[in-house]
Amino acid sequence: MGCGNIGKYIYNALSQRHEVAVADKAGGCPSTIARDALEVPLGGYDLVINALPGNIAYKASRRALEAGVDVVDVSFFPEDPFELDEVTKKSGARYIPDAGIAPGLSNVLAGRLVAELGKVDELGIYVGGIPERPVGPLGYSITWSPLDLIEEYTRPARVRRSGELASVDPLSGVELVPSPLGMLEAFYTDGLCTLLKTLDVPNMYEKTLRWPGHIEKIKLLRDLGFMSEEGDPPPRLVTANLLSRLKFDVPDVVYMKVVGSGGQKKVQYEVTVRPRAGWTAMQVATGSVAIGMLYVIKDLDPGVTPPEYIGMSNRLFPRLLAAVRQHGVEIVQEIVERRAL
Structure with a gap:
């Protein structure tokens, strides 16, 4: 469901080995059913991959799960995916939400950590x-998706501090972070999602990385109302349209690190993804995780399984890891342990 930037990559990769149909009223992929994803018949399909924009993604996943179809979901929506657990168990379907890069692979690595x-x-x-x-x-x-990007900049970021859930400005907590690409700027975003319910960690947060100077400009646009949903037309839609034009002939890179500490030990996972075979790094990073979930979903029990549970499984984690590596996703682990000499 959905044939945007990520959906195209998923379709291309899967159609080489599987029979794949695409539901997208705008078309854009071969084998497209040019109908609304909330109306297309679901009979006869083994699995749905939801790559729709966040404003309709939750309803689309719910509809598929009610029909008893397994769903891997890479969309970004504000609803709680655990709200779908009861309907999913009732229909016998399996549901993996947040199955992209972050949330997604970030959750898998957090669970492994x-x-x-x-x-x-x-x-x-x-x-x-x-x-x-x-x-x-x-x-x-x-x-x-520029609309999902705006959502990242405007949705209050949930973090955990000293065991308590807190909500912070999504463009706050700015810090400089060294990376293999150079010094980057980090700010809070609402990406912990299911981790807030599944992991007993007193201090947790997610931050998005950009080149220095980006956040100041985005805050100006947001504070001036260019990301508001109020108005006719809503400024957010106009801004999304303008942002969609900001495509430059410069290769992109996806970089992620997941860092955890406990006692005297610190574990860090670093993930680097670069463009591959004409696809952007973001397409590869997000699409490869969704595709990798196909190799684990049929071994899950009916219900909602967040990606961190896959990371915790000694049986499923290596399987997912092998799948994403086939797409050129590099993952490096570093362990630091302090010991008295």
Whole structure:
């Protein structure tokens, strides 16, 4: 469902080995059923991959699950996916929400980190899909849904501090972060999602990475009302249309690190994804995780299974890891342990 930037990659990869149909009223992919995803018949399909924009994605996943069809969901929506657990178990379907890069692979690695450390005191996720060098007025090039990008900048970010849930400005907590690409700027975003319910970690947060200077410009646009939903037409739609034009002929890079510490031990996972075979790094990063979930979903029990549970499984984690590596996703683990000499 959905044939945008990510849907195209998923279709291309899967159609080489499977029979795939695409539901997208705008078309854009071969084998497209040019109908609304909330209306297309679901009979006869083994599985749905939901790559729709967040404003309709939740309803589309719910409809498929009610029909008893397994769903891998890469969309970004504000609803709680655990609300679908009862209907999913009732229909006998399996549902993996947040099956992209972040949330998604970030959750998988967070779950793995907790499984390895046992007790984790602090968990931080840093992730960004950026051009390999600053470009354009925002130092940024669009590689995914501009509406979902705006949602990232405006939705209050949920974090956990000293065991308590807190909501913070999504463009706050700015810090400079060293990376293989150079020094990057990090700010809070609402990406912990299911981790807030599934992991017993007293301090958790996610931050998005951009080239320095980006956040100041985005805050100006947001504070001036250019990302508001109020008005006719809503300024958010106009801004999304303008942002969609910010595509530059500069390769993008997806970089992520998941860092956790417990006691005297610190574990860090670093993920780097670069363009491959004409596809952007963001398409590869997000699409490869969704595709990798196909290799684990049929072994799950009916209900909602967040990606972190797959990371905790000694049986399923290696299977997913092998799948994403086939798409050129590089994952490196670093372990630091302090010992008295």
